[in-house]
Amino acid sequence: MATKATRGNKRGRISAPSVRPEDEQIFKGLSFFYVPDNDIAPARRLRINRAKEFGASWTRDLMTATHVVVDKKLEYKDVEKMWPKDGFGGRTPPKVVTEDYPLDCIQFRAIVDASQRKYLVNGQPEVEEKEQEKEPELPTPAVDFGAQAKSKSKSKSAVSSLPLKPQHHNKGKWDYVPRKGTPSQNGDTGIQTHSPSKGSDKAGHTPLLQDELSEYISMMQEFKDLPLDVDEEEDAQSTANESDAQLDLDHRSGSENESQRARRSSRRARPTSKAIAFEDRFACNRAGKKDANQDNPNARTIEILQKMNGYYERINDHWRTIAYRKAISILKQQSVKITTEEEAYRLPSIGRRLAQKIEEIVTTDKLQRLECAEEDPTDHALQTFLKIYGVGNKIAEQWIAQGWRTLEDVKQHAKLTPSQRVGMEHYDDLNTRIPRMEVTALGDIVKKAAAEIDAAVQLIIGGSYRRGAESSHDIDLIVTKPGTESVAELRAFLSRLIDQLERDKFLVARLASSHAGGDGSKWHGCCNGEYRPIWRRIDFLLVPEAELGAALIYFTGNDIFNRSMRLLASKKRMRLNQRGLYRDVLRGPNRAKITEGELVESRDEKRIFEILGVKWREPWERWC
DNA sequence: AGGCCGTACTG
DNA sequence: CAGTAC
């Protein structure tokens, strides 16, 4: 602890409060008196600086304070004995709150009701509503989630009902996490969850896209325990919009309905197609990946957690990997820097242990556990081996157990499958990212060859390319053709295409191809790069037009996005795979007899989103 | 205590 | 069926 603090101070990381933009100065005009009255403890120092960032002043004179922020470990009597004997001379006495209060305000970007029970200091008597009800210092007390500002009373109750249970933080978390943003921009039009780039976008940073993301993910979370049986049968097919509306986020606490409504309608009133095209092109640029990662105030935290995640992935700690992945995903959505354990802990998917790690990262700029991990000498070998195509952690572990540490060792001793041999021999090539331009060029080569065989066939480049990536690990080609209903109708074509491209010396290796006969639908292999003799990974996926929508989702990813979609589907008793969206009739007891389920939609990507109740996201908005 | 996506291909 | 890839 002490070490950590010292280090943090030395590096000056926590003592440089950056000032927030005007519209985030929620504490303007407020002054906080802290108990204990010092910033020695690093955690408190952080909190004080945070409050300053958001416009608060730190006072050490009780008489000028608007709020007294008390350490949670202290008792109310500790505060009481500081109270001036002659009162405050007619002036409104400061409100006494726990240290959670400023944090909540910051998190929700609004002055929340200070009289909530959760902000009571130990042993503090509950006070009558009246005194606390008003926030006299505040010019605009309803700086709040857009729509709620419409009706003060509603907004008030909504805000004060914020996180009722700090313990089981999830409920509270989920209700509000997605709600951050810059309410002032939206005025009473409600938070524009759908057309984010409207107007304000150009002017300044717009966390709204990120909001959509959190919203989506939070929605998944919420659906976990919901019955959702609201006549889905009928709705699903016939009235997508209706079900969309129903399934949207309004299953939460009643106090939020107002905002729900606004959000819904704003989404309904989505701009016409032309407007979309324009705005989305813009959104593409900033929602893509670059900005999302660079702008993120938690970039450093994410970076380190990602390394940690990578480590667990390597050592095959599957479930821990999942936990980290979720946490990282949540963190990426935050538009605010998460600096303290408590703050982190409020977030969904972040529990005690991760929260502690996050605080450690913020204060010390590193993570002990990671340094340990990276010192492990076998880890480097592990990393190397895992980048061989066809080698996963089982094999890699075996090799390491044999004492092998380098590719050279493997080359000499290991018995390789044909795929692994290719992976070995072209290790460097296959681990070199492919610039977007080259993906385009290679795609064109294939398209040209395809057109000569069957002009009706369409080729779509999927994967990260479709998400707008500047470079890709491989080239994913979706092969489809209007009017096709099954993979079988495309197999002959693919076979001819492959043959031709091999004759052309374009394709140079097969890694995994559907053998003759089977219901194979994929082909994995390598091709020559466009400009240099460098090998590239290329995949073909056969997709009948009837399943194009589902396949596009699957092959566009990213993987986290896909898993989320599927998880959501399963929570709604549906099933999503690369072939379509199905309603589950039943999941067999020993899973042997899974009833396929009835196909709901597969052709239309957008319809699948709609039926799932997920707002449409353009491919480049699918980076999680 | 038990789940954490769901599928295709290889050997 | 386990392992791997997507």
Place this chain on the structure above:
DNA sequence: GCCT
């Protein structure tokens, strides 16, 4: 590691 997180969540129900």
